[in-house]
Amino acid sequence: MSKENLKVCLVGSSGGHLTHLYMLKPFWENKDRFWVTFDKQDAKSILKDERMYPCYYPTNRNIKNLIRNIGVAWKVLRKEKPDVIISSGAAVAVPFFYLGKLFGKKLIYIEVFDRIDKPTMTGKMVYPIVDKFIVQWEEQKEVYKKAINLGSIF
Template identity: 75%
Template sequence: MKICFVGSSGGHLTHLYMLKPFWKDKERFWVTFDKEDARSLLDGEKVYSCYYPTNRSLKALIINTKQAIKILKEEKPDLIISSGAAVAVPFFYLGKLIGAKLIYVEVFDRIDKPTMTGKMVYPIVDKFVVEWEEMKRIYPKAVNLGSIF
């Protein structure tokens, strides 16, 4: 199984990295911002850089969609996992088209409001994970696995 982890640097990337007990023995690659925190955290990992800033940016969406096409065509992941933010959207929608399974983990600091990215990918994911029971009112099909932290 090959896994693609896609997300913004900072908290989103840290969130994904905390899943290390799950991914440490699996083939994987990362898609994130080319920033110092990401380079440091992912030293020795296979990493693709994506365009940023992404928040509500049509330019970033177009550039990252082109990146997603190229990366997904080359890597052919079986599973794509993200906790956001916007860079996840093109990878999830294109990943769905190539048959990858999709898992989205809504961020820990959202207790009673959805994120924009969560709302956008919820309809197409195979598994939507929340960390607070209150979030199941917003995402009824979600699975509450509790805190990753």
């Protein structure tokens, strides 16, 4: 499958994580894509013309919503059948990445810009299974040895 024909799943929390993913527009704007994020006003505004699936929040350290989001991930991934799943966090990425791996999808995780020398919880959880782990600071490569530093998204 060519890069132009990729079907892309962009999954992340609303706020800064969603902003990170939206800034990748030169990559995703000409691809078949869909989004998974919180059903909040900022996400609705940014993604008003996009295909979006809501997920449950809060996600960090919330077992009930993790289980509910496993169900969301199962339904969405089986329906949409993306080729690649991209996330910059936070915890909602975890069920999508683990089920995506089970379904044979390519996984790309982008560690957040504001963590320079310490890992995020989501980063630590998905690092072992991703196909590409991208960081934005050279210092982050000390934490994530197999990471690729592509510099700042901003």
